[in-house]
Amino acid sequence: xxxxxxxxxxxxxALDRRLAFWTATILLVFALFYFLSAVLAPFxxxxxxxxxxxxxxxxxxxxxLSRLGASFxxxxxxxxxxxxxxxxxxxxxTRQFSEFLESLPGYLTTLQGLLTHxxxxxxxxxMRSVYEKLGLPVSDASLDTQKYVNDLASEAxxxxxxxxxxxxxxxxxxxxxxxxxxxxxxxxxxxxLDWDDxxxxxxxxxxxxxxxxxxxxxxxxxRALAGFLRGQALVCLFLGLWYSIGLSLIGLNFGFLIGVxxxxxxxxxxxxxxxxxxxxxxxxxxxxxxxxRLLAMAVAVVSTGLFLDGNVLSPRLVGGSxxxxxxxxxxxxxxxxxxxxxxxxxxxxxxxxxxxxxLRFAVRRYRQSALFLGPAAPGES
Numbered sequence: 001x002x003x004x005x006x007x008x009x010x011x012x013x014a015l016d017r018r019l020a021f022w023t024a025t026i027l028l029v030f031a032l033f034y035f036l037s038a039v040l041a042p043f044x045x046x047x048x049x050x051x052x053x054x055x056x057x058x059x060x061x062x063x064x065l066s067r068l069g070a071s072f073x074x075x076x077x078x079x080x081x082x083x084x085x086x087x088x089x090x091x092x093x094t095r096q097f098s099e100f101l102e103s104l105p106g107y108l109t110t111l112q113g114l115l116t117h118x119x120x121x122x123x124x125x126x127m128r129s130v131y132e133k134l135g136l137p138v139s140d141a142s143l144d145t146q147k148y149v150n151d152l153a154s155e156a157x158x159x160x161x162x163x164x165x166x167x168x169x170x171x172x173x174x175x176x177x178x179x180x181x182x183x184x185x186x187x188x189x190x191x192x193l194d195w196d197d198x199x200x201x202x203x204x205x206x207x208x209x210x211x212x213x214x215x216x217x218x219x220x221x222x223r224a225l226a227g228f229l230r231g232q233a234l235v236c237l238f239l240g241l242w243y244s245i246g247l248s249l250i251g252l253n254f255g256f257l258i259g260v261x262x263x264x265x266x267x268x269x270x271x272x273x274x275x276x277x278x279x280x281x282x283x284x285x286x287x288x289x290x291x292x293r294l295l296a297m298a299v300a301v302v303s304t305g306l307f308l309d310g311n312v313l314s315p316r317l318v319g320g321s322x323x324x325x326x327x328x329x330x331x332x333x334x335x336x337x338x339x340x341x342x343x344x345x346x347x348x349x350x351x352x353x354x355x356x357x358x359l360r361f362a363v364r365r366y367r368q369s370a371l372f373l374g375p376a377a378p379g380e381s
Contacts (some may be wrong), residue, residue: 004280004372007251008157009269024291027195032135033340033343033347034339034340035264035301036239037220040343041341041343042182042183042187043183043186043187044347045187046183046184046185046186046187046188046228047187047188047190048194048229048350049184049185049187049188049190049191049224050187050188050190051079051191051195052193052226052230053074053075053078053188053192054192054195056070056074056298057070057071057173057195060074061074066351067192067196068193068271070192070244071189071192071193071194072189075188075189075192076183078185078188079185089260092256093256093257093260096254096256096257097257099253099254100257103253107286108290111282111285111286114224114285114286114289114327129238137221138293155195156318177294190277195216205220209380215362216361217357217361219285219358220357220361221353221354221357224356224357225349225350225353225354228349228353229349230288231265231314231317232266232349234317235266235309235311235313235314235317236263236264236267236272237263238308239262239263239266239272239273239276239308239309239313240259240260240262240264240266240272241259241263242259242301242305243258243260243262243276243280243301243302243305244256244258244260244263244305245259245260246259246274246301246305247259247280247298247301247302247303250294250297250298250301251342251358252280252284252294253283253286253287254279254283255280258276258279258280259276261275261276261279262275262279262305267308267333267345269294273302273305273306273309276302276305277299277302277303277306280298280299280302281295281298281299281302282303283298284297284298289304329348329349329352332348332349332351332352333345333348333349335348336348336351
């Protein structure tokens with residue numbers, strides 16, 4: 001074997017070892033997150049909170065505060081504001097949520113009756129003549145429609161019962177929520193306190209030959225992630241206020257609960273608005289029947305929110321900062337949430353941003369490489 005062939009073999013073996021190492025590392029991290037996702041949520045939430053508040057701590061340091069003093073002041077203000085918001089909002093949400101659970105069976109029964117009425121109207125004399133002209137069977141139309149209505153109502157009742165059962169047996173979820181509230185501020189405090197030191201340590205551990213590239217990738221990830229998280233947080237805040245205030249002002253039952261829920265779910269693009277649209281239509285239809293004015297006002301409020309979200313808020317506040325198409329971002333959020341629960345929702349956007357930046361970096365390097373720019377080999381067209 002010639003020296004050239006031996007050199008190529010050594011390079012190939014080195015690449016294989018690197019590929020095996022990074023594949024094993026990714027699989028190990030994936031397995032750890034999968035099995036520890038139930039306890040990682042407060043730590044990841046604290047890490048995200050510390051990351052978002054780090055620029056504020058840097059600004060306070062420039063004003064003369066120590067890093068310890070800046071971190072303590074920021075977390076104190078944040079905890080006081082969060083507690084005040086919870087104390088103001090929690091009583092209303094708790095009351096509306098309990099009333100919603102009590103009213104759910106009656107809403108399902110009323111909705112079934114409305115659907116039955118609509119099905120009878122659909123198979124009345126006018127529609128019967130239409131069916132006859134189209135050559136469609138008429139005799140079984142009413143029975144078939146009624147069967148579909150009953151099946152839909154039964155499925156809705158089953159899902160409602162399962163939801164109530166999960167609430168009753170949701171002790172683990174309650175423990176996780178308490179740990180999230182208690183542990184997250186503590187983790188965020190220490191992240192704020194040691195953020196600069198952690199970044200400097202990671203920078204020193206990076207091999208010098210890769211340091212410039214890693215720094216460039218880290219800066220791009222930071223810009224993408226910060227732009228998405230801060231922009232999407234503002235979108236959630238605006239939509240939550242818009243839906244909760246608007247639906248409450250028109251007199252919709254549980255309007256505040258629907259609005260706040262939609263604002264929280266708006267972290268996943270468009271999911272919050274779609275949730276508000278579906279729930280407000282159902283509640284307005286049952287509450288206002290046979291008067292259509294409440295339904296029209298609810299549709300107007302939610303449609304305006306959808307328009308503002310799609311054409312004003314998201315393009316201006318979030319834009320293309322994360323560098324990932326909204327459809328892929330929704331897929332990443334829903335897939336990660338399905339695999340890892342709340343922990344997955346916290347991880348989805350950062351991972352999508354990081355992968356997007358790394359992929360764009362790899363594409364740039366490929367377009368500058370000899371493989372892309374070099375001449376064609378003999379025999380290639």
